[in-house]
Amino acid sequence: MEEDEASIQEIFCSVQNLDAVMIVSGTMFQERRSSRPSSKEDMKCMDKIVIQCNEGSVIGFYSVLGYMGFLANVSFVLAFMVRTLPDSFNEAKYITFSILVFFSVWIAMIPAYQSTKGKFMVAVEQLESRCSEVCLPGSRKKPGSSIHSCCYDCVPCSEGEISNQTDSESCMKCRDDEWSNEKKDQCVPKVLEFLSYTDVISKVFITASALLCIVTVLVMGIFFSYLNTPIVKANNRNLSFVLLVSILLSFLCVFLFLGQPLDITCILRVTTFGVIFSIAVSSLLAKTIMVYIAFKATKPGSHWRKWIGSKLSNAIVSLCSSVQVIICLIWLFSSRPFKEMDTQSYQDKVIIQCNEGSVIGFYSVLGYMGFLAAVSFVLAFMVRTLPDSFNEATYITFSMLVFCSVWIAMIPAYLSTKGKYMVAVEVFAILVSSAGLLSCIFFPKCFIILFKSTINTQSYLLDRKKIYE
Template sequence: MNDKMNLYYLKQLLNKKHVMLVYAIVKMSVYICFVLFVFFSLFSIDFRDMQLSQSLIFATEEINNSSSLLPGVSLGYKIYDTCSSTTMGVRVAMALINGNENSALNEQCTKPAQVLAIIGETQSSVSMTIAKTLAEMVKHFGWTWVGALRRDDDYGNSGMAAFTEAAEQLGICLEYSMSYFRTYSQEKVLRIIQQIKSSTSRVIVAFVTHLDFEILLDVFYEHNITGYQWVGTESWISDSTVARLDKHKILQGAIGLAIPNTTVTGLKEFILDINPLKSTGSTIFTEFWEALFKCKYTVQNDSEDTTVCTGKEKLSETDNEYTDMTLMPFFCNVYKGVYAVAHTLHDLLGCNFGTDVSVNSFRCYGEEVYFDKNGDPVAKYEIINLQTVEDHHEFVMVGIYDSSFPAHNRLSVKMASVPVSVCSESCPPGTRKAVQKGKPICCFDCIPCAEGEISNMTDSIKCEQCYQDFWSNPHRNECVKKEIEFLSYDETMGILLTAVSITGTFITIIIAIIFFRYKNTPIVKANNSELSFLLLFSLALCFLCSLTFIGRPSEWSCVLRHTVFGITFVLCISCVLGKTIVVLMAFRATLPGSNVMKWFGPPQQRLSVLAFTFIQVFICVLWLTTSPPFPFKNLNYYKEKIILECQLGSAVGFWAVLGYIGLLALLCFVLAFLARKLPDKFNEAKFITFSMLIFCAVWITFIPAYVSSPGKFTVAVEIFAILASSFGLLSCIFLPKFYIIIMKPEKNTKKQLMSKVPVK
């Protein structure tokens, strides 16, 4: 019901054929400020604001003369000055809303509203809408560590607040944010200077006006504030006055956003077509004319130094701030602002009660002006750069920003060189950012990723863990497959062990051939030649079984290497044990009345070897049946490597195999040790004792070495133990006989072998 009443009241006002628009412009020298001038002598003419006022008047008169827009309705206007005071601006606006503008400074707002629209200050509204786009541009150039200088009023504070909010979202940090106003004391200004000089940021974002630089530029030059990258707002970056004041090139290279130029037919001519005679009774135009041409209409005391105004002076013959049209984009914005209000009122008049009233868009000199759901216009700016050309500044367009484009195409800039302004250099791939304690997020240290972690982007905030079979490369920027380690035939260690194994096999075969050729000689026939050939065969298998430990582990190789090793060594030790028992039995047989050899003849010897070996076979079968060895990826010993090894499956089975071999070796050693002093000239028990001593020593030292060796060295230790013990048996048992057969054939006689030696 209230909405209907308000709309009805609006239509009644519009039917009176007169609508009042109010446009408040900062530092517009009209009636309110003129009163201040009378009492405080603060009055001064601002040509820029006069140009803006003329733009509003031009648009209003053009609408009133239009037959299509607001037909039958005339728009009026009042222009007020806030005198650069936020408090003044708010009070005037509230007074206008309540229709009590004449008593805005002293009386309460009680009168019913009469004003239908208020167009706010030029600076504050623009600074708030441009702030986010300014932040995106700063981020585009990679400036994450910047300082800020703001005008201490609604324009600077509101704009800086919006910029700060947008900057935080984009990862931009403010090292400082200092306020400034032209009335600041020298102490406050020096504080600003010291802050800038002590800072590390090289970029300064300035939410100030061209009037502020009239003072700041001289102070900056005095304190050598040069070499900074200035980022400007629309209020000064495209102002020719700033370029003219910058005699010492303090602002050289400044960059900022400017409002795109739009051509409005007749606007320039209207602004320049101003004459006090056409504005009879208007004190402001008289004051403006006197300031423009530096003359006086009323000359007191016949002063010869004062030029008298005639009212016929020509603007075309002057070159000053008012005739400068570089701010035409601002004038066009004022023009479009008035038209936006007019189109809104036009749509209101065409709406029925109870309907939603809104303005989406309208066209203005071929350009479509439209607003989003929040009532904000589309951000479209030119990016300009302040460059020095032939000892004077020029504004050069280096890019554009258009928020109607997709996000990745909104900003387009082309600049030859861009300075660097960061608190910390970007962290390269392979590192992560760690924020420095007590400092903004833009100040950080670059921490190298730990082993097994990577970061493949610049300025990563964390390192990613590589997958299980991968590891980080030395630069920590890529996961690579882990090196796979196993004892292979291609590496030096594998080649050497293979060569030793084959050599041992070859030597064993050579000895077997020699023994076979001299099988009928006494030295070969002694101590059961059949066991000797079986022992040589088992030793050849022991040498060859070491080859199963070399190469990439697989299911069959893991099973084969341990079972073949266990069975062949038991076969070997069983033969040695049989030979030892034969030595003891042979000595007992020489005693009177002894018939012991019939209980341990060749059949019993074969049976004993078979029985001892069968026990090992049974242990291996039981091991393979319950929990056999299997190939395994060991990821724990080395973080950067994968060790391919044969997991034992059942550790009990493995140690049972080794334990049985050790038991037979120990039994053989004890028996051989007891028979070492028998009175035969060629007593084989001595050599068996030495061989078992070597065998046991090798395997006793093998256990701690096997447990402590890493990766492929575990396998190498096991192969070394096999080869060493095999060579020990071969050397101690067969080389002495081999030496007599080849080198001392005269001793290879029954007489020599049967001769007795005294018992000690």
């Protein structure tokens, strides 16, 4: 075996400047320029080496073959002519047969040679034996081919991995914020996903928020214009304006949820709408309590008369809102929200979102807001039939029913979505619940003020009072 390898190496050294091909076990090997085999392992893969020279000049090559054929033809004709001469040991017959065999071989060789020429020809000047195709970028070598133990297969890189050179032994994993392209030969940045201002759903939210803000301002203008009318005075003007301002701010806080999240916007998002909604619901709770007190105070000698006034209602709103403010402060000081880059949920994109920091703090804000809404709903439902002029307990009942329904439906939808759609669910809940408060509480009053002015008079109130008495 060592002698065979030495002889092979001598052949390689003697044909450095020739063009040659190698056929090994029926498999074509690609060659690269080298005066020796690259390793003994390459030599072990070789069963037979056929070296074929490039003719250089085709005319010269076929001139040699032509002249050789001419001599053989002359020899064949002469031998065929003298094959019957009576000479002892006449070898003309043998010459005839040998030339016939010679002709047959070379005539059959020419088309076979022409059909294989170039197909198996590679440069001996680069002699690096291969029993596999070159592994292109985007793939790697996989040892253990079925052809031979020293051969390999080419397998594509896995998702999120690349190889940027040929015959790579392994694939490189992309960074967390990058992903492999289609060819898997380059890492490209992942798409950043957040609820941007250019999204269609964001444009819908912006349009809805702007229109609702305009409607709220118009309602406030109507109430200012009819500030001293009975319907405005009977429903506690101060609480009505506090509620309207809270609803207006809730529509405006939608813009905190749009655009790329920042640490400051993540802090302001939940805390702002939590405090604003707490003020709004506290106002409705105070309105409901004041309706009950007003009914009780109409009885002669009632001790409820001393509770009538703006002090009690302002105290209720301040106390209930302060509890929400304290919950938010505890949440911010313990574990405040922050911007988060989620690279694991999706392969080809990075979700920029707000992490609540403390899940307990987040659900405490929502829980307390739901508690105020439930108390307001129960009290409003209890006093909805009291015979009070312009009693808005019925409207408060419907508004709290809408409010609670929206936020109860929002929680499972919020938990089942990710990325910008989770933010969209939250924005939708804010807009719908705020619009429910505005329409249920103030639209009936505006309808009476604008279209039924005869009801909005002092004489009408006195007539209603006589009826109840």
